[in-house]
Amino acid sequence: MPLNATQQAQIFACLIEETGLRPFQVENTVALFAEGATVPFIARYRKERTGELDEVQVRLIEERLAYFTELEERRETILRSIDEQGKLTPELRARIAAVRQKTELEDLYLPYKPKRRTKATIARERGLEPLADLVAAQALTSGTPQEAALPFVNPELGVADAAAALEGAGHILAERLADDADARAEVRQLTWEEGVLVSEVAPAWVAKVSKFEMYYDYREPLKSIPSHRMLAMRRGEKEEVLRLSLLAPEPFILLRLKARLLRGESIFRPLLERVADDAYRRLIAPSIEVELRLEAKRRADEAAIAVFADNLRNLLLQPPAGGKRVLGIDPGLRTGAKLAAVDATGRFLGHATIYPHTGEAKAVAARQELLRLAAEGEAQMVAVGNGTAGRETELFARLALQEAGRTLPIVLVNEAGASIYSASDIAREEFPDLDLTIRGAISIARRLQDPLAELVKIDPKSIGVGQYQHDVSQPALKKSLDAVVESCVNWVGVDLNTASWALLSYVSGIGESLARGIVAYRDGHGAFLSRKDLLKVPRFGAKAFEQAAGFLRLRGGANPLDNTAVHPERYRLVERMAADLGCTVAELTADPQRLGRIELKQYVSDEVGLPTLKDILEELKKPGRDPRAEFQAVAFRDDVREMGDLKEGMILQGTVTNVTAFGAFVDIGVHQDGLVHVSHLANRFIRDPHEAVKVGQIVRVKVLTVDLQRKRIALSIKEADPDAGRPERGKTPPPPKPAKPVKEADAWERAGFRVKKK
Numbered sequence: 001m002p003l004n005a006t007q008q009a010q011i012f013a014c015l016i017e018e019t020g021l022r023p024f025q026v027e028n029t030v031a032l033f034a035e036g037a038t039v040p041f042i043a044r045y046r047k048e049r050t051g052e053l054d055e056v057q058v059r060l061i062e063e064r065l066a067y068f069t070e071l072e073e074r075r076e077t078i079l080r081s082i083d084e085q086g087k088l089t090p091e092l093r094a095r096i097a098a099v100r101q102k103t104e105l106e107d108l109y110l111p112y113k114p115k116r117r118t119k120a121t122i123a124r125e126r127g128l129e130p131l132a133d134l135v136a137a138q139a140l141t142s143g144t145p146q147e148a149a150l151p152f153v154n155p156e157l158g159v160a161d162a163a164a165a166l167e168g169a170g171h172i173l174a175e176r177l178a179d180d181a182d183a184r185a186e187v188r189q190l191t192w193e194e195g196v197l198v199s200e201v202a203p204a205w206v207a208k209v210s211k212f213e214m215y216y217d218y219r220e221p222l223k224s225i226p227s228h229r230m231l232a233m234r235r236g237e238k239e240e241v242l243r244l245s246l247l248a249p250e251p252f253i254l255l256r257l258k259a260r261l262l263r264g265e266s267i268f269r270p271l272l273e274r275v276a277d278d279a280y281r282r283l284i285a286p287s288i289e290v291e292l293r294l295e296a297k298r299r300a301d302e303a304a305i306a307v308f309a310d311n312l313r314n315l316l317l318q319p320p321a322g323g324k325r326v327l328g329i330d331p332g333l334r335t336g337a338k339l340a341a342v343d344a345t346g347r348f349l350g351h352a353t354i355y356p357h358t359g360e361a362k363a364v365a366a367r368q369e370l371l372r373l374a375a376e377g378e379a380q381m382v383a384v385g386n387g388t389a390g391r392e393t394e395l396f397a398r399l400a401l402q403e404a405g406r407t408l409p410i411v412l413v414n415e416a417g418a419s420i421y422s423a424s425d426i427a428r429e430e431f432p433d434l435d436l437t438i439r440g441a442i443s444i445a446r447r448l449q450d451p452l453a454e455l456v457k458i459d460p461k462s463i464g465v466g467q468y469q470h471d472v473s474q475p476a477l478k479k480s481l482d483a484v485v486e487s488c489v490n491w492v493g494v495d496l497n498t499a500s501w502a503l504l505s506y507v508s509g510i511g512e513s514l515a516r517g518i519v520a521y522r523d524g525h526g527a528f529l530s531r532k533d534l535l536k537v538p539r540f541g542a543k544a545f546e547q548a549a550g551f552l553r554l555r556g557g558a559n560p561l562d563n564t565a566v567h568p569e570r571y572r573l574v575e576r577m578a579a580d581l582g583c584t585v586a587e588l589t590a591d592p593q594r595l596g597r598i599e600l601k602q603y604v605s606d607e608v609g610l611p612t613l614k615d616i617l618e619e620l621k622k623p624g625r626d627p628r629a630e631f632q633a634v635a636f637r638d639d640v641r642e643m644g645d646l647k648e649g650m651i652l653q654g655t656v657t658n659v660t661a662f663g664a665f666v667d668i669g670v671h672q673d674g675l676v677h678v679s680h681l682a683n684r685f686i687r688d689p690h691e692a693v694k695v696g697q698i699v700r701v702k703v704l705t706v707d708l709q710r711k712r713i714a715l716s717i718k719e720a721d722p723d724a725g726r727p728e729r730g731k732t733p734p735p736p737k738p739a740k741p742v743k744e745a746d747a748w749e750r751a752g753f754r755v756k757k758k
Contacts, residue, residue, distance in 0.1 A: 003072055011068045014100055018064060025051040029061045038508040039483075040490035041547045045567050047611040055487060055735060071102055078109045087112055103291075107181035120175035123168030126157040131165055132172035138266035145267055166271060173261075173275045178283035183260055187253055187284055192292055194249040195222045199233050205241050212236035222246065222296055227303035228661045230296055231468040238471075246289045254280060301472040303661070305480045307690075311465035311659050312481055313735075314694040316488040319631040320450040321411070327370075327379040328445025330418070330437060331393035333357050339370060340441035341377025345498045346449055348431065349377045351438045356396045357389060367400040374401070374408070382408050383448035385415035385440070391641040391669050411448055411633045412669065414657060416464040417455070418443045426457045426502055452492055452628075456485055457502045465695055467660045489551075491735035492627060493565060496534075496552045497527045509547025514540055528554060531562050555624060560586050564619040573603060574616065589623045634698050636669035643670050643708055650703040651720050656693050664693045666701055666715055674713030676701065683718045692724065693717070699724075 003011070015026045028049045032042050039062060043055040050058065079096060082088040092108070099105045115121065123132070131152045134140075140148060149162040149169070159165050177183055201216035215233050225233075236242035257276040262269060323344040330338040337356060341349040352373050354366035374382070382401075384394045390412060398410050421427050421443050422436035431439050446454040460481040461469050469477060489506040496518075504515035514537070521537045522528065531549050534540050550567035557563065561571055577598055578588040588594055600613040634655045640646060646668075654668035664681060665673040681692040693699060702720040706713055718724040 003069070007072045007076075011065065011072060014068045015061060015064055019057070019060060021053070021057065021061075022051060025053055026061060029053060029058060030065060033062060033065065036509075036543055036547070038486075038547055040486065040508045040551065044490070044565070044615075045550055045569075045612070047615075048607075048609040052611050059483065071100075071105065074102065075099065075105060078105065078112075082109070082112045085112060104181065104185070107184050110181070110184075111176070111179040118175060119168075119171040122158075123171045126159050126168055127154065128152055128159065128165060128168040129172060132169040132176075135166075135169050135268045135271060136173060136176075138263050138268055138272070140267050141265060143267055145271055148267070170271060170275045170278065173272070174279035174283060177257065177261065177276065177279040180260075183257060184284065184288070186256055187280070187288055188291065190253050190256065191246070191248045191288055192223055192295075194252070195292065196220065196247040197222045197225060197230075197233070197293075197296070198245045198247050199236070200243050200245075202240055202243050210236075210241050212239075212241045215242055219247070222292060225296060225300070226661060227300040227307075228467060230300035231304060231471045234297060234300075235468070235471050244293075246293060248285065248289070250280070250285075257284075298473070301476060304467050304469070304472050305477050307659065307661060308460075308466035308469055308477065309480050309484045310690050311695045312460050312463065312484050313488060314696050315463060315465055316452045316455055316485065317492070317628055318451040318696040319629045320452070320626065321381060321448045321631045322450075322626075324380040324449060325378050326445040326448055327374050327377055327382045327408075328441040328443075328448070329382065329384045329393055329397065330415070330441040330444055331385055331387060331389040332437075333389050335437075337366075337389070337393050338437045338441040339373050340438055340445055341373050341379060342442060342445045342449070343377070344449075346446045346453070348434075348442055351434070351441065353437075357392060363396070366396070367403070370397060370400050371404050371406075374406070379408060381448060382410040383413045383445045384410060385418065385444045386412045386667060386669075387415050388671070390415075390671070391636065394636075395638065395641070409633060412636065413444050413447050414655070414667070415440070415444055415447075416657075417458040417462040418447075420462040421454075421458050424457070426500075430500070452488060453499065453503050456489065456506060457500065460485070465658050467658075487735045493551055493553045496531070496554050497522065507548050507551050509544045514544060528557075530554065530557055530559060531568055553624065560589050560623055563624040564589075566616050566619050570608070570612070570616060573608060574620070577603065589620050592621060595620055632698060640669060643672055643706060643711065643713065646670060646703050646706045646713065648703055648705060652701055652703065654699060654701055654715075656695055656697045656699060659689050659693060659695055661689070664689050664717075666699060668701065668713070668715070670713075672711050672713060674701065674703070674715040676715045676717050680704075680716035680718055682724050683722065 012023070012026060012030070015021075015030070016023055019026065028046075028051075029042060032046055032049065037046065039055060039058050042050060043053065043058045047053075053061075075096060079088065079093065082092065082096075096105065096108055099108065123129070131149060134148060135145075145166055146162040149165040152165040152169075153159050153161055159168065196219050199215040199218040205216075212232070212235075215236055218233075220229070233242060233244060237244045254276060257280055258273055261272045261276050325341070325343050328340045328342065330340075332338070336353045336358075339352045339354060341351070343349055350373060352369050354369050355362040356366040357363070373379075382397055384390055384397060394410055394412055401408055401410075418440045419436075422439040427436065427439045427443075431442065434442075443454055443457075455463065460466075461477070486506050486508075489503065490508050494503055494507055501512070501515040501519045504510055504518055505512045507515075510518070517537050517539060518534070525536075528534065531545075531552060531554060534545055534549065534552075535542070546569070550565055553564075554562035559571070561568075561574060566574060574585055574588070578585045581588065581594050581597060583591070583594060595617065598617060600610060600617065603613055604610060635653050637652060640650070640652065652668045654666040654674070656664050657667050657673055658665040663675055663677040665675055667673050676693075678686065678689050681689055686692055699717050700720040701715040701717055704714040704716050704719075
C-alpha cells in the first residue's frame with residue numbers, strides 16, 4: 001500500500017528522532033534505498049550523500065524504516081476499521097496518529113477489534129449495557145445494587161434476576177477495563193518491573209535426572225534473566241521437562257486497577273472491586289503474561305543472535321593462507337583418510353584414500369600415496385581436518401614428509417560443517433562425479449586457502465559457533481547472519497574469475513540468479529578481462545553493475561583499477577590524477593612517491609568529496625590488498641593428542657572455536673574443546689567474553705582441571721598470558737557490525753511501560 005506525503009513525513013520524523021541523525025542523512029539514505037541501493041554500496045560509495053554514515057547507521061535506518069512503514073500501514077488499517085464502525089472520534093484519531101509503537105497501537109485498537117463471542121458480548125445482547133453504564137457512573141449512594149438492577153431483569157433474554165443482571169454488567173465493565181490502553185500499559189509495566197519467572201519440574205520428571213535439573217525449582221526476575229538461561233528454560237518447557245509461569249505483583253496491580261475504577265463511595269463499590277479482580281485475573285493477566293514472556297524471549301533471541309553474529313563474523317574473517325597449492329586431508333580411522341589436491345585457485349586436481357591407522361602394511365602404502373599426491377599436486381601446504389583422528393593424521397603426514405625430505409607446513413583446519421557442505425546441492429553441482437567424502441577433503445583444503453570463500457557455501461547454523469541457535473527466531477537469525485555474510489564478503493572483495501556462485505551471490509546487487517549467470521558466462525566465454533565485461537552477462541544491467549562492480553576484483557587485468565575497490569564511476573577521476581602527474585594509472589599505483597604528491601582538495605566537486613577521495617587514495621596505495629590479518633597457524637604440542645595426555649598446569653596453544661555469554665571454547669588438539677569461563681578470560685573485569693577473545697583467535701591457555709569421565713576441560717587464559725584481554729594493536733579493523741534492533745525500552749516507555757533507570 002503506497003504511503004501518502006503525510007505518512008512519509010511521519011516516518012522521516014520518527015527516524016530522525018530515533019537515530020539522532022541529521023535530516024539530510026536520513027532523507028538521502030532512504031532515497032538511496034528507494035533507488036535500489038544496498039547497504040554496503042551506500043556505506044562505501046555514497047558517503048557524500050549520507051554525510052559519511054557507516055554500515056551500522058545505514059543498516060539501522062533500513063531496519064527502522066521497515067518498522068515504521070509497517071506501523072503506518074497498520075495504523076491506516078486500524079483507522080479504517082474503527083471509522084467503518086462509526087466510532088472514530090477526533091480525540092481517538094489524534095491519539096492513534098501520535099503512536100510510535102506497535103504495542104501501543106494494538107492496545108488502542110483492542111476495544112474496537114472484532115472479538116469472538118465473550119461474556120460481555122452476551123451481556124450486551126441481553127440489554128445490560130445501560131446497567132453497566134449506571135454502575136460505572138457510581139452516582140447512586142443509597143439503596144442496594146439489587147434494587148438498581150431490577151429494571152433490567154428479563155427472563156426472556158436470559159436475565160433471570162437482579163444477581164444475573166449485575167453479573168452481566170460486571171462482565172461488560174471487566175472487558176472495558178481489560179481493553180483500556182492505559183490500564184494495560186500500567187499492568188505491563190508493573191509486571192515487567194516486579195514479575196518473576198518461575199520454573200518448576202513437570203510431574204513426570206520429578207526425581208529424574210535431566211540436563212535441566214538446575215531449573216527444577218528456580219525463579220529469577222523476568223527483566224534480568226540472561227539470554228542463555230531464558231532460552232534453556234524455554235527449551236526445557238518445550239521438551240515438557242519444565243513448567244514455566246510468571247509470578248506478577250498481583251496485590252499492587254489490583255490496587256492500581258481498583259484506583260482506576262473507583263471514584264468514591266457508592267452502592268456499587270463492592271461490585272466494582274470484584275470487577276477489577278475479574279478483569280485482571282480472567283482477561284488482563286493471561287494476555288500480559290503471554291506478551292511479556294514473548295518480549296523476554298525476543299530479548300533473549302536478540303542477545304543470542306548477536307553472539308552468533310559476532311562469532312560468525314570472526315570466523316568468516318579468519319586470515320587466509322592465500323594462493324597456495326594445498327593437499328587437503330579429511331581424517332578417518334576405519335574408513336580411511338581422504339586426500340584431495342587443489343591448485344592455487346582451489347581447482348580440484350586429484351584424490352586418493354589412505355589407511356594410515358590400520359596396520360603397518362597399510363601405513364607404508366599410505367605414506368607412498370600421500371607423497372605421490374603431494375608431488376603431483378605440487379603441494380605447498382597440507383590442511384588436515386580437526387575431527388576424529390585429526391591429530392594422529394597430522395603426525396602421520398608430518399613424519400611421512402620428513403622421511404621424504406620435504407618440509408611443508410601442516411595446518412589443522414576446523415572442519416565444522418564440512419559434512420553438511422559435502423552432501424549439499426552446491427557440492428553436488430561443483431563435483432557431481434565425486435564421493436561426498438572427497439568433497440569434504442576438497443572443502444578442508446579450500447578453507448585453508450580462503451575461509452570466507454568456502455564457508456559461505458554452508459548454512460551458518462551448521463558451522464557450530466552459535467548459542468541456542470535452534471531455539472531463537474529463525475527469520476531473525478537468518479536476517480542477522482545474512483547481513484554478517486554480506487558485510488564480510490563486500491568488505492573483503494571477491495575475485496570475479498575464481499569465485500563460486502555462492503560467494504558471488506552475497507556481493508552487493510547480485511543475488512543467486514545473477515551469480516549463477518556470471519559463472520555460466522565465465523564457463524562459456526573464459527575469464528573476464530575487465531569489469532565492463534560484466535555488462536555482457538545476460539540480465540546484468542547498469543543498476544546491478546553500479547551496485548556490484550566496486551566489490552569485484554580482477555587480478556592481472558588490463559586496467560589496474562579493476563583490482564581495487566575504486567568504483568568504475570571514478571576511473572576518469574583517477575586517470576585525471578595520473579595525467580596531472582604526467583604518468584599512467586599503472587605507474588601511479590606502483591609509485592608511492594607520486595601518490596604522496598596528489599592534492600586531494602583540487603579534485604573536490606559537487607559529486608565527489610574528500611571522503612571518497614581519501615578512500616580512492618588508500619586503494620591506490622595498496623591495490624589488490626586483502627584487508628584480513630596475516631595468516632598464522634596454531635602450534636599444537638606433539639605429546640598432547642588425547643584428553644588423557646593433559647595434566648593440570650600445562651601451558652598450551654589453542655584456537656578459539658566458539659564464544660558464548662559465559663565464556664569461550666578453545667581447541668587444544670585433543671578432540672574435545674576446553675572451556676575458559678568468562679572469569680578466566682582476561683586480567684581485568686569483563687562482562688562480555690567478546691571483549692577479550694574472538695572466534696579463530698590463537699591463544700595461550702593453562703589447564704585448570706580435566707574430567708575424563710564427563711569429558712570436560714577447564715582452561716584459563718589469564719593465568720597463561722599476562723596480557724590476556726588487552727586490545728590487539730596494529731590489526732586492520734573488521735567491517736562494522738550490522739546494527740542491532742533498537743531496544744524496545746524507549747518504545748515501551750512511550751506506551752506507559754516505564755523502565756527504571758539505574
